[in-house]
Amino acid sequence: MSEESPLEIAERALALAGPDMQVMVVRERSLMSRYARSAPTQATAIDDTSVDILCLRDGQTAVASTNRLNDDDLRATAARAHAAARAAARSGPGTHPGPASCSAVRSHDGFDADTATLDPGRAAAALSAAFEIAAEHGLEAFGVWTAGDVQTAIASSTGLRPHDRVSDAFMKVVCRDADGRSGYAVGTATAASSIDPAALARRAAQKVTAQALTELGPGCYPVVLEPEAVGLLLEFLGDLAHNGRAHAEGRGALSGRLGSPVAAALIDLHDAPLTARTLPRAFDMEGVAKAPLALIERGVAVNVVHDLRSAALAGDGARSTGHAGLPGGAPWGPLPTNLALAGGAAADAAELASTIERGIYVTRLWYVNAVREKETLLTGMTRDGTFLIEDGRITRPLRDVRFTDSVLRLLEATEALTTGRRLVSEGEFYGRRFAHGVLCPALRADGFRVTGATTG
Amino acid sequence: MTDPALQLLTEAIAAAPSRCSYVEARHVETDGQDVLVRNGAVHGVDSVSGSGVGVRLRVGGGWGFAATRDVTARAIEGAIARALAIAESQPTAPTAPLTAVEPARGHWTCASEIDPLAVSLEDKLELLFAAEALLRGDPRIVRSDAECSSRRVRTAFVSSEGAACTQERVECGASIAVIAVDGDELQVRSYPSAHGGSGACAGWEHVLSFELAAHAPRVAAEAIELLSAPPCPSGRTTVVLDGDQLALQIHESIGHALELDRMLLGEAAYAGTSWVKAHDLGGLRYGSDALNITADATLPGGLGSFGWDDEGVAATRTPLIKAGILCGALSDRQSAAAIGLLRSGGCARADGFARQPIVRMTNVSIEPGEAGTLADLIADTGDGLYLDTNRSWSIDDRRLQFQFATEVAREIRGGELGRLLRNPSYAGITPRFWSGMDAVCSAPEWRLRGLGNCGKGEPGQMMRVSHGAAPARFRDVEVGVA
Numbered sequence: 001m002s003e004e005s006p007l008e009i010a011e012r013a014l015a016l017a018g019p020d021m022q023v024m025v026v027r028e029r030s031l032m033s034r035y036a037r038s039a040p041t042q043a044t045a046i047d048d049t050s051v052d053i054l055c056l057r058d059g060q061t062a063v064a065s066t067n068r069l070n071d072d073d074l075r076a077t078a079a080r081a082h083a084a085a086r087a088a089a090r091s092g093p094g095t096h097p098g099p100a101s102c103s104a105v106r107s108h109d110g111f112d113a114d115t116a117t118l119d120p121g122r123a124a125a126a127l128s129a130a131f132e133i134a135a136e137h138g139l140e141a142f143g144v145w146t147a148g149d150v151q152t153a154i155a156s157s158t159g160l161r162p163h164d165r166v167s168d169a170f171m172k173v174v175c176r177d178a179d180g181r182s183g184y185a186v187g188t189a190t191a192a193s194s195i196d197p198a199a200l201a202r203r204a205a206q207k208v209t210a211q212a213l214t215e216l217g218p219g220c221y222p223v224v225l226e227p228e229a230v231g232l233l234l235e236f237l238g239d240l241a242h243n244g245r246a247h248a249e250g251r252g253a254l255s256g257r258l259g260s261p262v263a264a265a266l267i268d269l270h271d272a273p274l275t276a277r278t279l280p281r282a283f284d285m286e287g288v289a290k291a292p293l294a295l296i297e298r299g300v301a302v303n304v305v306h307d308l309r310s311a312a313l314a315g316d317g318a319r320s321t322g323h324a325g326l327p328g329g330a331p332w333g334p335l336p337t338n339l340a341l342a343g344g345a346a347a348d349a350a351e352l353a354s355t356i357e358r359g360i361y362v363t364r365l366w367y368v369n370a371v372r373e374k375e376t377l378l379t380g381m382t383r384d385g386t387f388l389i390e391d392g393r394i395t396r397p398l399r400d401v402r403f404t405d406s407v408l409r410l411l412e413a414t415e416a417l418t419t420g421r422r423l424v425s426e427g428e429f430y431g432r433r434f435a436h437g438v439l440c441p442a443l444r445a446d447g448f449r450v451t452g453a454t455t456g
Numbered sequence: 457m458t459d460p461a462l463q464l465l466t467e468a469i470a471a472a473p474s475r476c477s478y479v480e481a482r483h484v485e486t487d488g489q490d491v492l493v494r495n496g497a498v499h500g501v502d503s504v505s506g507s508g509v510g511v512r513l514r515v516g517g518g519w520g521f522a523a524t525r526d527v528t529a530r531a532i533e534g535a536i537a538r539a540l541a542i543a544e545s546q547p548t549a550p551t552a553p554l555t556a557v558e559p560a561r562g563h564w565t566c567a568s569e570i571d572p573l574a575v576s577l578e579d580k581l582e583l584l585f586a587a588e589a590l591l592r593g594d595p596r597i598v599r600s601d602a603e604c605s606s607r608r609v610r611t612a613f614v615s616s617e618g619a620a621c622t623q624e625r626v627e628c629g630a631s632i633a634v635i636a637v638d639g640d641e642l643q644v645r646s647y648p649s650a651h652g653g654s655g656a657c658a659g660w661e662h663v664l665s666f667e668l669a670a671h672a673p674r675v676a677a678e679a680i681e682l683l684s685a686p687p688c689p690s691g692r693t694t695v696v697l698d699g700d701q702l703a704l705q706i707h708e709s710i711g712h713a714l715e716l717d718r719m720l721l722g723e724a725a726y727a728g729t730s731w732v733k734a735h736d737l738g739g740l741r742y743g744s745d746a747l748n749i750t751a752d753a754t755l756p757g758g759l760g761s762f763g764w765d766d767e768g769v770a771a772t773r774t775p776l777i778k779a780g781i782l783c784g785a786l787s788d789r790q791s792a793a794a795i796g797l798l799r800s801g802g803c804a805r806a807d808g809f810a811r812q813p814i815v816r817m818t819n820v821s822i823e824p825g826e827a828g829t830l831a832d833l834i835a836d837t838g839d840g841l842y843l844d845t846n847r848s849w850s851i852d853d854r855r856l857q858f859q860f861a862t863e864v865a866r867e868i869r870g871g872e873l874g875r876l877l878r879n880p881s882y883a884g885i886t887p888r889f890w891s892g893m894d895a896v897c898s899a900p901e902w903r904l905r906g907l908g909n910c911g912k913g914e915p916g917q918m919m920r921v922s923h924g925a926a927p928a929r930f931r932d933v934e935v936g937v938a
Binding site for chain 1: 492494495497498499500501503504505507508517518519520521522523524525526535538541542543545546550576577578581585599635637640641721722723724725728729811812814847848850851852854856857861879881885911914915916917918937
């Protein structure tokens with residue numbers, strides 16, 4: 001007997017649930033292998049299916065979830081959603097405008113059947129390749145390899161029936177010497193075969209030099225940020241500036257600034273959910289079809305993203321752009337999940353550095369957090385490959401520095417971008433697996449604000 | 457053995473192939489409900505009820521873990537086969553020893569008076585609406601939130617070393633928060649804690665003790681006042697941290713730094729390492745003589761309290777720092793054995809059935825001092841800053857260089873609290889900062905503060921921990937850094 005598909009489960013649950021309901025079913029199968037000191041440490045295989053039943057009543061939403069798929073449990077879950085929505089409705093009308101209307105979802109190339117086999121042998125081979133390259137450089141390898149197969153289906157009383165299947169693969173390699181100097185490289189794609197473990201390990205190993213670490217004092221410096229650093233900053237920008245809920249509430253960084261220049265003219269930022277080089281998605285968690293959306297065009301802020309509730313709050317004809325993070329809309333608001341920053345004219349990061357007399361080269365950022373949200377002011381550390389740029393060349397490794405700077409200010413001060421782009425991701429999978437990344441180039445900006453440094 | 461989950465797991469691992477040198481299985485059943493009232497309306501009521509089994513086993517030096525939502529003998533057998541295939545496919549690794557453990561037997565439950573999941577939704581909404589209404593009124597308040605969470609987790613654990621135990625934890629928490637905006641200025645204020653409230657392993661009586669509605673007018677008024685308050689000055693000064701901010705300071709710059717897996721480089725690629733080395737145990741000066749830190753999984757009410765950790769090691773109390781000298785670390789069976797300890801520190805914890813146990817904090821607390829009440833400490837301080845409620849945090853991957861921002865600062869002038877200051881921040885280097893601590897308030901000011909968002913592990917695990925803290929004073933701190 002073949003296994004019941006997520007859409008079949010969603011339809012069965014909807015039939016048991018009754019009217020005014022949306023059912024979302026997510027099936028995750030994944031494998032993750034961690035390693036440290038060139039030896040495997042933890043390996044985790046997950047097979048889970050979750051059912052979220054959303055009840056909409058008088059603008060109120062209630063979601064009940066379970067991973068027990070028998071009829072009795074699905075019926076009980078629906079009853080919990082019903083009861084909660086009824087109780088909420090007694091407090092007065094809610095703010096949800098009602099379920100999405102049916103819209104055709106577009107196809108994408110985000111699934112690779114070979115990756116979905118989740119072959120532990122492939123994971124082992126990837127680890128072995130990283131160990132071998134690290135050993136060739138007299139280093140130890142640390143990191144993770146993972147692959148996932150996630151199916152999502154929605155069935156609603158209003159006739160929605162979208163379903164989607166995506167695969168993702170990610171590998172991180174940190175090469176480290178006995179003194180703690182480290183280099184970093186990551187790869188992410190819809191297909192595991194697109195990731196070259198040995199190439200990643202080489203890139204990471206090349207960042208570990210035997211030179212002594214140089215200290216850099218607080219100040220503002222020209223900077224070259226590798227795509228991994230750029231991607232993390234853009235993810236924060238997506239939340240602080242392009243979150244439609246924050247914008248509608250007047251607390252977003254672009255409040256009152258849509259239509260105005262907010263970045264250098266060479267900045268073109270889009271949400272590109274159907275682009276093959278990102279990790280594509282067909283629809284959001286309210287069943288709204290995803291489509292490309294310009295966020296910043298030639299430096300001018302043009303759009304924020306919406307779910308159904310934030311669009312209703314924004315008014316003025318705003319519509320959901322397909323960015324609901326949870327059924328009924330996430331409490332934190334809608335976020336872009338397929339950011340893509342257009343590339344520029346520089347051949348590579350070395351060319352970006354070539355015009356800098358004295359500056360910083362940053363491989364990645366770490367433990368970044370917002371300090372003042374409306375200013376997009378962040379703080380965080382550099383990590384796993386920070387270098388001094390002198391007379392146009394990357395010369396010496398730096399001790400990691402703390403930066404405290406605004407993302408929008410950095411984009412305003414951006415002078416050049418590489419032509420080539422990488423799909424970058426932190427490979428973090430808290431809760432239900434939702435792979436996402438940012439497609440972006442390396443960039444050069446002026447005035448990167450260093451506010452401290454770690455010590456020996 | 458009457459617990460059906462325990463029976464099922466026991467039979468399943470008994471059938472595991474003999475080439476497995478160790479097998480454990482954990483059944484986790486979770487029920488929870490989160491309620492959020494925002495800007496005068498219910499924003500959402502989310503409830504979850506789920507279960508599953510995670511199996512971890514070892515073949516030679518290789519570990520494998522597989523999780524399934526399907527709680528049947530056949531599915532668990534499949535999970536064992538999957539974990540076995542993963543373990544056997546791993547690149548060759550030496551077999552790391554595990555510390556010995558007395559097999560966990562019996563049942564543990566945390567104390568609670570009022571089951572938070574039995575409290576009606578109507579009662580929860582009434583409590584939240586009453587508080588949230590008092591947050592609104594000024595048009596500059598663009599967001600007002602009142603939220604509560606309730607959760608019950610039942611766990612059954614068996615191992616091939618004879619463990620067979622069950623546990624039941626009940627947790628709840630609640631908070632209120634506002635965001636105020638005036639032009640480009642944005643300020644936040646929350647109570648009793650930022651980032652979603654101060655949870656506890658306790659019943660609904662814990663939520664009622666917060667008296668959210670009583671604090672709501674002050675929270676709203678302070679957010680509005682902050683919009684036009686003078687900015688926090690830059691420089692070096694004396695700082696008094698409130699218990700909430702001190703709890704996060706302990707969490708980030710002591711708790712994580714003393715995780716033994718980090719010291720041994722096991723987390724170097726993700727969570728990071730530690731500035732502390734295993735050989736520092738017993739000799740390193742971490743801070744001043746006033747610094748006494750303990751990890752205690754037996755504390756009533758702690759989110760890090762349990763009967764046994766997720767390797768079946770009995771809950772224990774471990775001194776980590778005594779009079780400023782490092783004397784212990786947070787460990788699981790493998791990390792403890794790696795440095796020659798005879799027993800695990802009992803800190804292996806897993807986030808649900810689909811994650812494997814890793815080294816986590818339990819309840820890592822600063823012991824109370826002798827500085828009296830907060831008012832006594834302020835009076836004794838002369839001039840400085842009182843920093844209250846975390847707003848932002850960041851620390852390097854060795855847990856050494858940190859920068860925090862709080863929601864609010866108050867001037868301390870002549871031993872008295874003065875005007876409000878906006879956008880306060882401070883930075884430091886861990887051992888220097890803790891060496892500057894010269895006073896901790898006394899026991900009546902000490903209480904457990906729950907944190908529900910401690911992230912670690914791959915795939916990511918969100919852990920709930922508590923920190924006991926009382927306000928404390930730090931000399932020569934760099935402030936106004938952001």
